[in-house]
Amino acid sequence: MMLDKIGALSGPPGHSLTQPQGKWAWDKPAVYPDPNDAIDHVIQKLETNNGQEDMLKLMTAGITVEELVNQVALKGFMGGFFTPDVAELIKPAIALYLMNLADDNGFMPQVFVAKEGDDPEVDDEKFFSIMKQRNPETFNEMNEQLNRNVRLEEQLAIEESEGFPEEEPNFINTPEPMIEEEIMPAEMMQEEEVQ
Numbered sequence: 001m002m003l004d005k006i007g008a009l010s011g012p013p014g015h016s017l018t019q020p021q022g023k024w025a026w027d028k029p030a031v032y033p034d035p036n037d038a039i040d041h042v043i044q045k046l047e048t049n050n051g052q053e054d055m056l057k058l059m060t061a062g063i064t065v066e067e068l069v070n071q072v073a074l075k076g077f078m079g080g081f082f083t084p085d086v087a088e089l090i091k092p093a094i095a096l097y098l099m100n101l102a103d104d105n106g107f108m109p110q111v112f113v114a115k116e117g118d119d120p121e122v123d124d125e126k127f128f129s130i131m132k133q134r135n136p137e138t139f140n141e142m143n144e145q146l147n148r149n150v151r152l153e154e155q156l157a158i159e160e161s162e163g164f165p166e167e168e169p170n171f172i173n174t175p176e177p178m179i180e181e182e183i184m185p186a187e188m189m190q191e192e193e194v195q
Contacts, residue, residue: 025080035089038082042072042094052101059102059109066112069094 022028032038046052058068072094073087082090095111102109131139 026077028080030083030086031081033083033086035082035086038076038086039090039093041081042076042090043097046097055098055101056105059098060107062110064110064113065095065098065102068098 032041046055055068059065069091073091076082077084077087099109099111128139131142
């Protein structure tokens with residue numbers, strides 16, 4: 001019987017205990033049960049196959065040290081190199097290694113992911129950058145409206161600087177004549193009422 005591995009209700013509780021042991025890499029004994037050996041393994045992996053360059057690029061792009069360390073720990077556990085508790089124990093050492101790597105290359109990386117309560121400032125530049133990536137249709141509409149407004153202001157400035165003569169009055173732009181009411185002095189109004 002083939003069960004759906006992605007769905008929330010893919011198998012009853014304890015289903016994995018009915019499978020043969022050792023099917024997954026993390027289901028076998030860890031390759032590095034000692035945290036010191038696990039740290040040495042991770043650093044060795046980072047120092048080969050352009051690992052350091054990749055980490056530097058990611059940190060320069062704004063990926064936090066916290067995110068990178070979490071991914072290294074998860075990948076190591078999923079690969080069967082160490083257990084979850086060892087993965088948690090080696091996180092601070094890997095974080096220090098990555099921060100030192102960034103410092104040696106002349107920049108200070110962002111260390112932690114901003115939490116909801118941190119209330120980071122979102123200036124206009126950051127706002128439009130996020131909108132351009134996540135909602136390009138609205139960004140393009142706003143950008144076009146701003147461009148229209150700029151063009152209109154430039155056109156008005158040109159017209160004012162060239163001193164265009166006022167338009168000749170015609171039936172469209174001629175104001176309606178105002179009807180003035182006759183104002184009679186109060187004494188005259190009283191005389192008319194008496195008569």
